[in-house]
Amino acid sequence: MSTTTAPPTAAATDATAKLYKWAGADGEFKRQVSSFRETIAPGTRFAPESGRYHLYVSLACPWAHRTLIVRALKGLESHIGVSVVDYLMTKDGWHFSSAEETPGCIPDNLNNAKYIKEIYFKANPEYSGRFTVPVLWDTKEQTIVNNESSEIIRILNKEFNQFSSNPELDLYPTAAAANIDATNEWIYDQINNGVYKSGFATTQDAYARNVTILFEGLDRVEAILAKNTYLVDNKFTEADVRLFTTIVRFDPVYHGHFKCNLRTISHDYPAILRWARRIYQMRGIKESVDMVHIKRHYYMSHIQINPTQVVPLWNGPDLDVSPDA
Numbered sequence: 001m002s003t004t005t006a007p008p009t010a011a012a013t014d015a016t017a018k019l020y021k022w023a024g025a026d027g028e029f030k031r032q033v034s035s036f037r038e039t040i041a042p043g044t045r046f047a048p049e050s051g052r053y054h055l056y057v058s059l060a061c062p063w064a065h066r067t068l069i070v071r072a073l074k075g076l077e078s079h080i081g082v083s084v085v086d087y088l089m090t091k092d093g094w095h096f097s098s099a100e101e102t103p104g105c106i107p108d109n110l111n112n113a114k115y116i117k118e119i120y121f122k123a124n125p126e127y128s129g130r131f132t133v134p135v136l137w138d139t140k141e142q143t144i145v146n147n148e149s150s151e152i153i154r155i156l157n158k159e160f161n162q163f164s165s166n167p168e169l170d171l172y173p174t175a176a177a178a179n180i181d182a183t184n185e186w187i188y189d190q191i192n193n194g195v196y197k198s199g200f201a202t203t204q205d206a207y208a209r210n211v212t213i214l215f216e217g218l219d220r221v222e223a224i225l226a227k228n229t230y231l232v233d234n235k236f237t238e239a240d241v242r243l244f245t246t247i248v249r250f251d252p253v254y255h256g257h258f259k260c261n262l263r264t265i266s267h268d269y270p271a272i273l274r275w276a277r278r279i280y281q282m283r284g285i286k287e288s289v290d291m292v293h294i295k296r297h298y299y300m301s302h303i304q305i306n307p308t309q310v311v312p313l314w315n316g317p318d319l320d321v322s323p324d325a
Contacts, residue, residue: 027203028210035129036144037151040159046138046145048159050079053145055152056119056135058094059104059290060087060297062192062245063149064134069241070153072284075165080156083108085116085133087293089301093117093131104290110139119144150184153238171238179232183239187231190217192246199258199305207259215262218269225271229278236279244279247272248289251316253298257305266317273317280319291315 040046040053055071057064071080084106085094094116097105113119117131123144136145136152146152154172161167172180194214201207221243224231231239246254247265254260265273280286300309 027206036147038145054081054137058133059293065245067134068288070156079163087297195254225275274323277323
């Protein structure tokens, strides 16, 4: 893996001023609610069809990463296309590059957009929110179906089984739904969003409060996984997928960049590490983890936190090690 990085850019500096107004007067990070919340189902405007839908994602973003994982686990790669933005956030938000310019990127060959914001404006010319990924796009209606990752993964899990090469996999079984929802709720608040509430806090009190809650959440997960293979009912579910994308970024990014440094996954959470290795080694998961995109996005885009844009070398624990080692 190449470890060289580009020098700071004016575009990245401008992006900081325009795109990261994240904290309130109390110093607390405030996350925007997603705007497009339609679903896909037979007999509706958005019916499940092979080749009709397309994902716009970032390999760096943990929320977008969820959708890539479920797409791979369900074997939908030949039925739902993907475009991948560049890891560097510019003054105009997520942008597309060629694979030659930035390995791992896939240009927008559907709409020929240069920026994700163009996709939003094509769906709604009056759109005034942030231009986030993932985006689930309908090539037939020429609009965004959904830009909420938690809902997109449920769509992929259920609504394309007729095309899936792994239709028997159900990441949200009815019998476990209540337990999955309850688990997702506290893990999202304490961990998935907790790393951001810690890293993007702008007061000492807000940071200290949220980083303490974050590690209380990790301790709770460790206790569960010390006795169970997976988070809910000892079965692999969407709760594991949702947590995994945070954990795989934790040591190489959140520990240092977001000051989540009370403990590390590598040395202090053996059950979580064993669980992460088990998931990483599932079909298609390893291929969805791109540490170049992940590290360069955070360390080079968030220059209000890391003004030099220097990217650390460590990629975190070796997840290729057998979970039973």
